[in-house]
Amino acid sequence: MRAYALLGGPKEEWPTDIKEKFYQAKAQHDFIIGVDRGSLLLEEMQIIPDLAIGDFDSLKPPELELIEKNVPDIRYSNPIKDLTDSELMLQATFEDYQVKSLTILGATGGRLDHFLVNLMMLLNPAVTNYAEKITLIDKQNLLRFYLPGKNIVPRQKGYSYFGVVTLSPVSNLSIEGARYSLSQFSSTFPRAFSSNEFLTGSQSFNLSFDQGLVVVIFSKDIDRFHNI
Amino acid sequence: MRAYALLGGPKEEWPTDIKEKFYQAKAQHDFIIGVDRGSLLLEEMQIIPDLAIGDFDSLKPPELELIEKNVPDIRYSNPIKDLTDSELMLQATFEDYQVKSLTILGATGGRLDHFLVNLMMLLNPAVTNYAEKITLIDKQNLLRFYLPGKNIVPRQKGYSYFGVVTLSPVSNLSIEGARYSLSQFSSTFPRAFSSNEFLTGSQSFNLSFDQGLVVVIFSKDIDRFHNI
Numbered sequence: 066m067r068a069y070a071l072l073g074g075p076k077e078e079w080p081t082d083i084k085e086k087f088y089q090a091k092a093q094h095d096f097i098i099g100v101d102r103g104s105l106l107l108e109e110m111q112i113i114p115d116l117a118i119g120d121f122d123s124l125k126p127p128e129l130e131l132i133e134k135n136v137p138d139i140r141y142s143n144p145i146k147d148l149t150d151s152e153l154m155l156q157a158t159f160e161d162y163q164v165k166s167l168t169i170l171g172a173t174g175g176r177l178d179h180f181l182v183n184l185m186m187l188l189n190p191a192v193t194n195y196a197e198k199i200t201l202i203d204k205q206n207l208l209r210f211y212l213p214g215k216n217i218v219p220r221q222k223g224y225s226y227f228g229v230v231t232l233s234p235v236s237n238l239s240i241e242g243a244r245y246s247l248s249q250f251s252s253t254f255p256r257a258f259s260s261n262e263f264l265t266g267s268q269s270f271n272l273s274f275d276q277g278l279v280v281v282i283f284s285k286d287i288d289r290f291h292n293i
Numbered sequence: 294m295r296a297y298a299l300l301g302g303p304k305e306e307w308p309t310d311i312k313e314k315f316y317q318a319k320a321q322h323d324f325i326i327g328v329d330r331g332s333l334l335l336e337e338m339q340i341i342p343d344l345a346i347g348d349f350d351s352l353k354p355p356e357l358e359l360i361e362k363n364v365p366d367i368r369y370s371n372p373i374k375d376l377t378d379s380e381l382m383l384q385a386t387f388e389d390y391q392v393k394s395l396t397i398l399g400a401t402g403g404r405l406d407h408f409l410v411n412l413m414m415l416l417n418p419a420v421t422n423y424a425e426k427i428t429l430i431d432k433q434n435l436l437r438f439y440l441p442g443k444n445i446v447p448r449q450k451g452y453s454y455f456g457v458v459t460l461s462p463v464s465n466l467s468i469e470g471a472r473y474s475l476s477q478f479s480s481t482f483p484r485a486f487s488s489n490e491f492l493t494g495s496q497s498f499n500l501s502f503d504q505g506l507v508v509v510i511f512s513k514d515i516d517r518f519h520n521i
Contacts, residue, residue, distance in 0.1 A: 149485070173405065176512040177434045178456025178487040185458075188482040206405045228406025230413075233482065254416040254461065257377070259406040284404040 073102030078174030301330035306402030463505035
């Protein structure tokens with residue numbers, strides 16, 4: 066089973082085809098998750114999530130009532146907690162519902178501490194192993210997470226650039242078969258290698274490392290003022 | 294001497310008063326820096342930067358010529374390099390020009406690998422010591438960086454929330470005098486504590502830790518569709 070989650074990030078950073086994505090997911094009986102305000106935003110699109118997670122403290126009482134009336138599985142989180150809403154979402158999704166892949170939307174833009182919660186959640190050893198099953202998408206970026214080993218990273222249609230960002234200390238990081246190569250790079254602190262590109266005609270590049278968590282950020286140029 | 298730098302992030306994430314900020318800075322003879330496309334964006338505002346840094350590979354030849362004609366100090370970086378454009382900017386600004394504080398604009402939005410380069414640059418030990426002199430501002434967020442010790446974090450006018458994000462392993466992190474407290478928290482991996490608030494009437498909170506780099510992200514709710 067595939068899963069799609071909507072978080073509470075601002076609509077202007079959503080992919081332009083987000084409604085079609087969720088309608089298609091619902092039609093295919095994929096698993097739909099709303100995190101905090103994302104649950105309400107789904108209901109506004111006439112999509113009832115299968116699972117809602119959050120402390121919901123930004124919702125007005127009638128908004129929360131709507132979710133409580135419709136959503137079959139609701140998990141209430143505590144603002145003071147060991148796991149963030151996003152980490153709780155990963156545990157519920159992968160452990161209780163055993164989904165095979167998870168696409169996360171609404172994770173970027175707006176308040177940057179919220180985005181960093183979503184970007185950094187996979188550093189928590191309790192959920193790191195789900196990294197390779199997760200894709201994060203907004204209007205201009207697509208993020209895939211990678212664990213140590215030899216990885217073949219496929220080109221993502223429509224995205225011209227990619228950056229390789231180590232979210233942790235990393236050892237022997239190599240990038241092969243891309244415009245800018247990197248050989249056996251090690252660092253005790255995170256590094257971002259931005260603005261790389263696939264070779265013309267190439268459908269993938271090789272990404273290998275021995276230790277750490279790496280995110281590949283695919284991006285494209287967009288006309289932001291006319292695309293909202 | 295104070296410094297203001299403009300990076301190449303999308304205009305829609307700029308603070309609404311960015312032009313006034315730069316005109317006032319110029320009038321006060323503050324130091325103005327353009328990083329890569331930010332140099333051109335400054336010239337479009339009729340501001341000639343004192344220093345321009347970048348590989349400028351996203352600029353057309355006449356755009357680069359305009360910068361080369363006007364800007365007194367230009368540093369050309371290499372896309373394959375040990376220090377990113379942002380790190381080079383910090384070195385030049387604090388070492389060659391000995392500025393006392395640096396406000397960075399245009400660092401957020403758009404391609405997320407670019408934002409992460411800017412967020413993570415201070416983890417490089419070559420420039421970490423400048424952390425407390427740096428403020429990063431966009432339309433909705435204000436970021437301040439903190440080094441180990443006992444820090445008093447002042448309220449920032451107009452920002453209702455703050456998040457505390459450890460960008461590195463951290464030890465004995467405590468937050469006191471805020472809505473959500475934290476006591477002697479240690480972690481081997483970065484963590485984001487989002488959506489905290491100042492106590493009513495309080496002008497600061499206490500942030501202490503023994504090891505690591507911490508960013509405090511002040512944020513506010515904005516009506517994003519009507520504020521562009």
